[in-house]
Amino acid sequence: MRIIVTGGGWAGLTTAVELTRHGASVTLLEAGSRLGGRARSIEHNGLRLDNGQHLLLGAYRDTLRLLEIMGVPESSVVERRPLELLYKAPNRPDIRLACPSLPAPLHLVTALLRAEGLTVGERLNALSLCRGLLASGFAIEHDIPLATWLGHQRQSPALIRALWQPLCLAVLNTPLHEASTQVFLRVLQDAFTRSHSDSHLLLTRTDLCQLLPQPAQRFIERHGGEIKLNHRVQELIIEDNVIHGVTANGQTITADHVVLAVPPITCQRLLAPHPTLHGIARQLAAMGHEPICTVYLQYPPQTRLPIPMVGLLDTTAQWVFDRALYGQQGLMAVVISGPGPHMAMSKGELSTHITRELASIFPHWPAPHHSIGEGVVIREKYATFSCRANINALRPQAKTPIRGLWLAGDYTDTGYPATLEGAVRSGMTCARGIKQR
Numbered sequence: 001m002r003i004i005v006t007g008g009g010w011a012g013l014t015t016a017v018e019l020t021r022h023g024a025s026v027t028l029l030e031a032g033s034r035l036g037g038r039a040r041s042i043e044h045n046g047l048r049l050d051n052g053q054h055l056l057l058g059a060y061r062d063t064l065r066l067l068e069i070m071g072v073p074e075s076s077v078v079e080r081r082p083l084e085l086l087y088k089a090p091n092r093p094d095i096r097l098a099c100p101s102l103p104a105p106l107h108l109v110t111a112l113l114r115a116e117g118l119t120v121g122e123r124l125n126a127l128s129l130c131r132g133l134l135a136s137g138f139a140i141e142h143d144i145p146l147a148t149w150l151g152h153q154r155q156s157p158a159l160i161r162a163l164w165q166p167l168c169l170a171v172l173n174t175p176l177h178e179a180s181t182q183v184f185l186r187v188l189q190d191a192f193t194r195s196h197s198d199s200h201l202l203l204t205r206t207d208l209c210q211l212l213p214q215p216a217q218r219f220i221e222r223h224g225g226e227i228k229l230n231h232r233v234q235e236l237i238i239e240d241n242v243i244h245g246v247t248a249n250g251q252t253i254t255a256d257h258v259v260l261a262v263p264p265i266t267c268q269r270l271l272a273p274h275p276t277l278h279g280i281a282r283q284l285a286a287m288g289h290e291p292i293c294t295v296y297l298q299y300p301p302q303t304r305l306p307i308p309m310v311g312l313l314d315t316t317a318q319w320v321f322d323r324a325l326y327g328q329q330g331l332m333a334v335v336i337s338g339p340g341p342h343m344a345m346s347k348g349e350l351s352t353h354i355t356r357e358l359a360s361i362f363p364h365w366p367a368p369h370h371s372i373g374e375g376v377v378i379r380e381k382y383a384t385f386s387c388r389a390n391i392n393a394l395r396p397q398a399k400t401p402i403r404g405l406w407l408a409g410d411y412t413d414t415g416y417p418a419t420l421e422g423a424v425r426s427g428m429t430c431a432r433g434i435k436q437r
Contacts, residue, residue: 009037012261014427058200089313288386301329351375384418
């Protein structure tokens with residue numbers, strides 16, 4: 001069976017790995033010069049940096065299974081730690097929440113009861129919400145914006161600011177007043193109700209390319225697959241509602257199945273010329289997108305965070321990650337999820353602004369030095385689909401009305417937000433569908 005996978009991001013690579021291990025003849029076409037898509041590494045002044053600071057959870061079981069399939073020991077690429085959240089804000093007490101090693105969901109209940117920086121009323125308020133979710137099986141009748149739902153649950157503005165809003169942006173990359181309650185609750189359910197290890201933070205020891213793209217490339221090629229970089233697909237070859245191949249770099253490549261594992265905007269462009277696919281193209285056009293901005297600042301090597309990642313409140317910066325775990329001492333990655341005024345700032349203005357915010361929260365830190373320039377700013381304007389209320393109604397299935405044409409990507413109907421796990425799940429679903437055919 002000849003299969004073309006277009007797109008070398010995590011969804012496309014997962015699809016190719018799963019198919020080649022079952023003997024399919026796979027050709028993966030990637031438009032760029034390297035694999036990884038929106039979760040890849042870059043080089044700057046001799047440093048290996050990620051184009052975004054991605055986070056894995058113990059609940060990401062398909063991602064962990066994929067690493068196992070490729071022969072990558074979990075401990076060699078990630079460090080597993082019990083969930084601990086620390087939030088800091090200028091001139092405010094710290095907020096800390098840590099899950100003990102107790103059976104789920106008792107570990108979450110205990111963490112909320114012991115949470116530091118929240119009043120007794122706020123802790124009981126959060127516990128009441130969690131008790132209701134456990135009783136309902138995390139199900140809601142209609143999807144509504146998360147801010148509206150939290151209001152119905154009588155969550156105080158202080159609790160929303162300190163707990164739910166940062167988690168919403170970290171998980172969905174969508175503002176609270178638009179975000180899908182249904183998708184948010186799906187992630188909470190997976191993380192906190194099955195096993196205490198599902199809530200663990202998996203902090204990567206390597207850059208993103210070494211985590212998955214490079215092992216996937218080795219696996220695919222070792223199992224007879226072929227990867228072609230700098231091969232952009234221009235059009236799909238469809239006759240009588242059957243896919244026959246693609247045109248890439250002006251050449252026709254035939255196949256029995258074609259998997260579009262490309263961003264929604266690219267997928268829409270490829271589907272638009274074909275009347276049978278106009279419905280899916282319209283769905284993709286209506287999805288929208290959200291940005292992620294990452295600012296790297298190099299401090300002296302002795303500069304450290306108290307834990308590997310710290311949340312920031314009442315600032316433009318939302319999360320700061322200590323890259324010492326990667327062997328990059330003193331390098332801080334500051335993440336800003338979703339839209340905001342920061343997207344209109346110049347790179348120099350934003351670096352200076354973030355430096356001042358960090359100085360207000362960590363006054364004992366020395367000033368950053370300029371071994372990587374005035375700071376590195378990476379903006380992914382189309383980082384994720386907009387995970388707003390009722391978004392699941394727009395998300396397409398893996399199987400299309402065209403025989404042999406499939407879709408893979410975190411934006412497809414996985415039930416998950418635009419995460420690494422969502423991309424991997426979509427690739428697994430797509431590969432299984434092809435194997436069944």
